[in-house]
Amino acid sequence: MQTDYLVIGAGVVGLSIARRLGMAGAEVVLIDSNPSFGMETSSRNSEVIHAGLYYPEASYKARFCVKGARQLYDYCAARGIKTWRCGKLIVAHNDAETATLNTLMQQGRANGVDDLSLLDAAAVKKLEPELHAQAAIHSPASGVMDSHAFMAALEADAENHNALTAYQSRFVRAEKKPHGFDAWLNSQGEDMVLKVRGIINAAGHGAHNVSHAIDAVNAATIPPHYHAKGQYFSCARKVPFQHLIYPIPSDGGLGIHLTRGHSGDVRFGPDIKWVATPSYDTNPDDAEKFYQSIAKYWHDIKPTDLVPAWAGLRPKIYPDGSVFQDFTIHDARQHGCEGLIALYGIDSPGLTSSLAIADEVFMRIGKK
Ligand SMILES: Cc1cc2nc3c(=O)[nH]c(=O)nc-3n(C[C@H](O)[C@H](O)[C@H](O)COP(=O)(O)OP(=O)(O)OC[C@H]3O[C@@H](n4cnc5c(N)ncnc54)[C@H](O)[C@@H]3O)c2cc1C
Missing domain, CATH: 3.50.50.60 (FAD/NAD(P)-binding domain)
Structure with missing residues (x-):
């Protein structure tokens, strides 16, 4: 053949x-x-359509993400595939994180993401009354899709x-x-x-x-080849947010964020664990770590709200997230x-x- x-x-x-x-x-x-x-x-x-602000200017990730997101929205619209342009907030809780937001804003603009805005605490509250943050980047073009x-x-x-x-x-x-x-x-x-x-x-x-x-x-x-595992937890009660909520990225991942399926179901994750033996198991004991991370921006969450869901494995060519x-x-x-x-x-x-x-x-x- x-x-x-x-x-x-x-x-x-x-x-x-x-x-x-x-x-x-x-x-x-x-x-x-x-x-x-x-x-x-x-x-x-996470089925998130990213806008393209996290990646260094002119990298493949920056170029292909910005171009790919536009192509994806157009393709999905033409083919009747569900997307939800719900927007994303990347939140900061102290001065150091707010400085990182400024760097991300500049990077996003350099990458051609021209609809970003930097919100102060009052503007964040206006968009999401139950969200706690000193400041946030609003990325209106970010969304989710039916992958x-x-x-x-x-x-x-x-x-x-x-x-x-x-x-x-x-x-x-x-x-x-x-x-x-x-x-x-x-x-x-x-x-x-x-x-x-x-x-x-x-x-x-x-x-x-x-x-x-x-x-x-x-x-x-x-x-x-290395594996960086990312676990997800679902939430046993209604979440009061309309946007995707992200912390500041760290360690080769984007941080434990709140994302949702195209039908509205909410998940938190992924965390990042560098594993020698790949598996898709989730560890219920990690609920505490998730709780600590989410409670910074959603004060009402309880540890018992978090239910282990599933995991994915990021393919990595470096052994840790330092590069x-x-x-x-x-x-x-x-x-x-x-x-x-x-x-x-x-x-x-x-x-x-x-x-x-x-x-x-x-x-x-x-x-x-
Ligand atoms: C936790 C996590 C969250 C993520 N969130 C997002 C997100 O929100 N937005 C986003 O844009 N991206 C996200 N990504 C990244 C995205 O999921 C991946 O970049 C993408 O799915 C990679 O697709 P792929 O086709 O390269 O790999 P895969 O989907 O892994 O496909 C590779 C295929 O190759 C096959 N294969 C391997 N070896 C052989 C062989 N010898 N013969 C035949 N077949 C073989 C496998 O069976 C597999 O099906 C995330 C990734 C992870 C892990």
Whole structure:
């Protein structure tokens, strides 16, 4: 069997890429080892459409988040997918945090987020009477979305444009050949070889293993892989806020925030824990830590209001949160293997940025 491109990983990023390539007329095979799309990081996140203010100017995260958020709102509107532009407040409780808000404001503006405003305590109270803060950034364009419906629409677009999706299909290894690659797959228990012109490695937590299994990749260029777990707790009673409420970001995460599903259900999280053994377990004992963090901005919350919900795992290429981690996208200039694009460390805001990341991959392929 042969095709133009093999896309490995049907998370939101692989789906976006398969759609982009398929709509440009390429033949695509999109595989995932799970029985359906988006069963890993893409279904274990906050579903927030970020505006793009957290990331250094000109980084991929800044560029793709700002562009991707616009693309996402437009795409979801065109396809009848639920979004809720409820707005976000990032809150500060002391002078040092207020100074950080100022830095974030400048960064956001430099990134092209031009609708931000800095609110004092009285203005915060006007917007959210039960919210306690010395100051806050208001980001009106931030919102939430139905990420499952989004991924289903991407899959449908891809399949309607020359893409074949194969689930329970695992990438095993690939060898460089004059036509591109021979790729060994295990599809529903059967071994097979696919002849392809190019490979897109969008395998999330498996991306480093996939690249190590391609013979022509310079292994020294493959980043290490770490897991930063993020737990969520749901709230057993009605929450008096309309906006998403975020603390100041810290340690490689955005802080324990209040977010909501597109249907209004509220969750708190994610926290950040650097784990050696990945698992999606949640620890009920962490309710106290969540309570302490949330009580700073919502004084009425009780520890017993918090119910352990679920967890996600951020793919990281650094072992702790001390270094800014950008999206890492390698082509032959980095790894020396013509025809391969490899994506590593696609953590937040990867959902928001997915359509823009797909444009970047398409642009890099087009240059070949
Ligand atoms: C706790 C948390 C909160 C987040 N919140 C937000 C948010 O609010 N907004 C936002 O924009 N972003 C958020 N993100 C980031 C976002 O969820 C990710 O950036 C995005 O889902 C990454 O998608 P992906 O397709 O790269 O990876 P994944 O969804 O992990 O997909 C990779 C796929 O590759 C498959 N795979 C791996 N190895 C193989 C193999 N050998 N063969 C075949 N298939 C393979 C896996 O089965 C998997 O389905 C959050 C992330 C986390 C962890």
